Amino acid sequence: MLGFIWGQLRGRAGRSVALLAGVLVATTGFVVLTGATTTARLDVTGAVERNTRAAYDILVRPKGTRTPLEAERGLVRPNYLSGLFGGITPAQYEQVKQIAGIDAAAPIAMLGYSTSSVRVRFDLTDAVDRSLEQQVIRLDPTFTAERGLSTAPSSPRYVYVTKRPLLYPEAGTDPNDPLFPYSDGRTYRYDPQCGQVPREVLPGGGSQPICDPHLISQPANSGLASERQSWSVDTVRLLPDGRFEANSWLPDRAQRVVTDELVVTYRVTVPFLLAAVDPDAEQRLVGLGGAVTEGRSLRLDDTTTETSIGPGAIERSIPVLSTSRPYLDVTVRSALTRLPQARPAGLPIDELERALSRATGVGAGTEEYALTDGYRDLLAEGISETGCCSGDLQTVIQAGAPEYERLPDGTLRAVARPPFDHALYGGQNNLNFRPRPWLADDNGFRPVTALPQPPTGANLQFRLWRTIGIFDPEKLRGFSDLSRVPLETYEPPRTDGADERSRQALGGRPLEPSGNPAGYLSSPPLLLTTLAAVPKLLAGDATPTRTAPISAIRVRVGDVAGYTERSAERVRLIAERIADTTGLDVDLTFGSSPAPQTVELPAGSFGRPDLRLTEPWSALGVASVITKAVDRKSLVLFGLVLVVCGLFLGNAVSAAVRDRRPELAVLACLGWPARRIAALILGEVAALGLAAGLLALGLAFPLAAALDIGIGWRQAALAVPVALLLALVAGLTPALRAARAHPAAALRPLVAPARWARRPRGLFGMALVNLVRTPGRTLLGAGALAIGLTALTLVSAAAYAFRGAIVGSLLGDTVSLNVRGADTLAAVVTVLLGAGAVADVLYLNVRDRAAELSTLRAVGWTDAALGRLVGYEGLLIGALGALTGAGLGLAGAAWLVGGLPAALVLVAAAVALVGVLVTCLAALVPAALLRRLPTARLLAEE
Known part of the structure; x- marks a missing residue:
């Protein structure tokens, strides 16, 4: 049989060479493609392993806080912390820390928004006409946020500039005394309609008060009023040498200040988000202490201190670490108008407002100031008891999570809410010394509540925060952007326009937080304190937040580097232990990656149009999906190559059998059994397949080297069995067809x-x-x-x-x-x-x-x-x-x-x-x- 097969192959050298070439091309291509796919798989697994080490591997949240949308799509929303206040007890945190294999377990307790203020500075030096003896500069501020899409005008502010001498009130007298001392040594009766205001000296020697509604006694709960509703009149003297003289209040006295520039300062209310952390755990997780740029970092023993500030009043001071980057997109612009004929001195409040509003003037330029610049100016004062940085905690507001409607195309549409109740900022039960932020009047996307005021008891209690250090979030330990998980403790959520209309509206820039507690995007906590300070801060809070203040625990597993099957299994087992031990919701963020989601944002009431945004949610288990997909892709590619090669060779072998139909019919007439005829065909095909496999083994290495593809000896050695098997499979059907052929088949037409x-x-x-x-x-x-x-x-x-x-x-x-x-x-x-x-x-x-x-x-x-x-x-x-x-x-x-x-x-x-x-x-x-x-x-x- 072997001699007969050799004779057939040699006698039909053309067809044999053609069939040999077909098997050789198919086998060599298969081996080279196998090497290319294997190389690609190694590149993929290497890229996955290098880029999947995130800040933490496991996210632990209170039971039931995982939303149905997150569970359905295997995602974690980027603002999950901003709407999560409490739910995990300190005992559950201790249980998590006790689980073996955990490298760091960092809790964070989101406490709420503290209303503080930031100075906005407008330089009016060039707006003053130095030839005029008296003039008023009117400022018409406009608040802008959200890349300039939300704008709101504010009440005008006035600066009275006079060359006449001014008398200033002195401090430190009995507030019950109706006579008030001034800088000329005389006393003047207190005017309840004007307040303690400067007095302009008249040419005849007398003087007139210059009323300022901003200095009139206001109710303690200023939070009921918007900062856009307040108007004021500042008084400045233009000295003969061209400098400006104003009065500055210090804690115990008034002080006259002379400057070369006329800079008017206003305060804008800014909500500061406060959170509590474990300093040691935060250091292990992201290296918080190494990011401190001024002052010192938090310590475990930093806690709330109580100080008596007078009869029946106690001050509770909470140490905080302040960020150097507020991440607030708010700007105040102001048009300047000079009113040369305005004369505010001696006018009562009602008549003063009418006179100033009706006065004609000329444009004197524009000024613009960003709140981020004001925050940096505040930090530049340095950390001290009287300087930077402190604020009150009388009103603490908590904003919940946004809700979504799912559109047919998979887009998420945020559900808009009307402006929240203003009484949350100041009312019968909420003492607040600052007006509410202007964006609080805009439509929101989050439910808003307020923590109860501390119980007064026998003493009036005031809560405030005090900065002990400043940290730069961009100096924290970095991780790959490809495996970024929600780390909003230190970085803001940013969303880009998802369509051309939205991108043009945003000016090609991402949308950033506006400072509205009920807004869709929430800024990261600007203030960090310790968990030890939380009990006294929440004293009197009857909600579960007091007993379970922790909002989330971020866990990093030890002995885990990049993504591998071993590391993934280790993380999974520890996550199961956490869930079984504590009963909390556990998400495996190990191997996750940002997965953009399209979100529609309804229009706001201050001009922001409907926006279609791309928001980077975190997809869980991406690394596992990718590595498994690469394996499936490899199998698919192998299958495609083999199928095409099989079809190619099957057609070639069928052609060879058709060419020999008369010969096979003769063999059948001579008594050859069907199995012997089939063996003959398969033997010829097997011989060609074996030869092609050996040739492919020799060609694989130089071809792979030319294509920069790595092939090992074992992989190249597969060429021989693959070629043999492929040839046999391709020749099986033609061989069986030839074995079953009747001798008369030779007389049938070929088509x-x-x-x-x-x-x-x-x-x-x-x-x-x-x-x-x-x-x-x-x-x-x-x-x-x-x-x-x-x-x-x-x-x-x-x-x-x-x-x-x-x-x-x-x-x-x-x-x-x-x-x-x-x-x-x-x-x-x-x-x-x-x-x-x-x-x-x-x-x-x-x-x-x-x-x-x-x-x-x-x-x-x-x-x-x-x-x-x-x-x-x-x-x-x-x-x-x-x-x-x-x-x-x-x-x-x-x-x-x-x-x-x-x-x-x-x-x-x-x-x-x-x-x-x-x-x-x-x-x-x-x-x-x-x-x-x-x-x-x-x-x-x-």
Whole structure:
């Protein structure tokens, strides 16, 4: 049998070489693509391992705080802490710390917003006309926020500039005395309608008060009034030397101040979010102590101190660490107008307001000041008892989480709420010394409540915070942006425009927090205190927050670096222990990555339009999904290559069997059993497969080196068994068909007649008839091409239509960039093998119909006409395969991304066109063989 097989292979050297070349190309391509895919997988796993170490691995939250939306989509919203106040007890925190294997367990207790103030400075020096003896500069402030989209005008402010001498009230007298001393040594009766205001000296020696409504005694609960509703009159003297003189109040006396510039300062109410942490745990988690730029960091023993500030009054002071970056997008702009005819001295409040509002003036410029600049100016004063930085905690406001409506396309629409009750800032039960922020009058997205006031008992209690240190959040220990988890303790949430209209409205910049406690975006805590200070701060709080103040625990597991299966299992086991021990909600943030979500923000009442935003939520378990997807992708690529190779070789072996039909029929007549005939075919195929495998083993290394692909000896050695197995599988069906063939089969035509009665018209119709006569062979060629084009469509869609967005996370996008080379190589090779299968089909059609084609040539058909006939056949097969492959790839890509964008359709159309062109090029080879047909011999045999 072996000698017979060798003789057959040597006797048909042309077909044997062709079959050997087919197996060699398929096997070598398989081995090289396997190496490319393995290399890509190593790159992917390496990228995942390098970029999945986040600030913490496990997020522990109170039971029931995981929203249905987060659970359904496997996400954590970026502002999860801003709406979470308490829920975890100190005992549960101790249980978490006791679990073995935890490197750091950092609790954070969100306490609420403290109303403080920031100075806004306007330089009016250039607005003053120094030739005038008296004038008023009117400021018309406008508050702006949210990239200038929200604006609100404020009540005007006035600065009276006079060259006449001024008398200033002195401090330190009995407040019950109706006579008040002034800087000229005389006493003047207190005017309850004007307050303790400067007096302008008249030319005759007398004086008149200059009323200022801002200095009139106000009720203690100023929070009921908006900061935009307050108007004031400041008084400044222009000295003969060109400098400016004003009065400055100190704790125990008034002081006259002379400056070269006229700078007017106003205070703007700013909500400061306060949170409590464990200093040691925070140091282990992010290195908080190393980010302190001034003062000192928090210590475990930092707690609330109580000081008597007078009869029946106690002050509770809470030590805090203040951030150097407030992350507030609020600006105050003011138009300046000079009123040269205004004379406010001696006018009562009502008449003064009418006179100033009706006065005519001329424009004197504009001024603009950002609240972030005011905050930095505050920090520049340095940390001291009288300087930076302190604020009251009489009113502490807590804002809940936003709610969403889910739109049909998956977009989240934030549910708008009306402005919250102003009594929360100041009312019968909430003592507040500052007006409410201007944005508190805007529509919000969060429910707002207020902590109860501390019990007064026998003493009136005042709460305030005092800065002991300043830290820069950007100096904290960094982590990969690709594995960023919600760390809003130190960084603000930022959202970008999701469509062109929103991006233009935002000026191409991200939307940032506005300072509104009920706003959609919440700024990070600007103040950090210790957990030890919380009990006294919450004294009198009857809500569960007092007994369970901790909002979340961020856990980092020890002995874990990048993402590996071992590390993932270790984190999972510790998370299970935490959940079983404490009963809290536990999320595995290990291996997570930002996953942008589209959020629609309804319009605000201060001008902000509807916005469509992209918000970076955190997708959990992305690393696991990616590594598993890479394995599945590898299997799919292997399968595609093998299927296309199998189709290519199966067609080639079938052609070899068809060429030997008469010979096989003779062997059957001589008594050869069916199994021996099948063994003969399989033996020949196996010999060629073995030879091709050995040759592929030798070619794999230089080819891989040329393509910069790593292949090991074991991987290259697979070429031999793969080639042998592939050849046997491809030859099995033709061998069985040959074994079952009847001797009379040699007399049957090689092609079947077409099953329709109409005669074809033209070359195109004849080409279609020819393909229908061999449907199996036609579908085989089209199917092989379709498989390759399906893969190429998917790869091209990921590379050009979505730029990696199919994966849906930043880490996934980066990984997709790393694997495109291997994916594209595999897809291109499968397309080329498919085109080779089409060329083989056309070649076999020419061989099987050689007599017919010779007859057509004998009756006058030119070689060009016959070439066009073969070309049309190739075009039809290519179009069938291209449309099928591009359609399947289009459907697969649309399913992955959940939509059918125009870019995807264009990519699929381009791939289909490429497939048709490649097929037409492949058809040139069999078309060229027509000229070599021996017309006379074929006609004689016919």
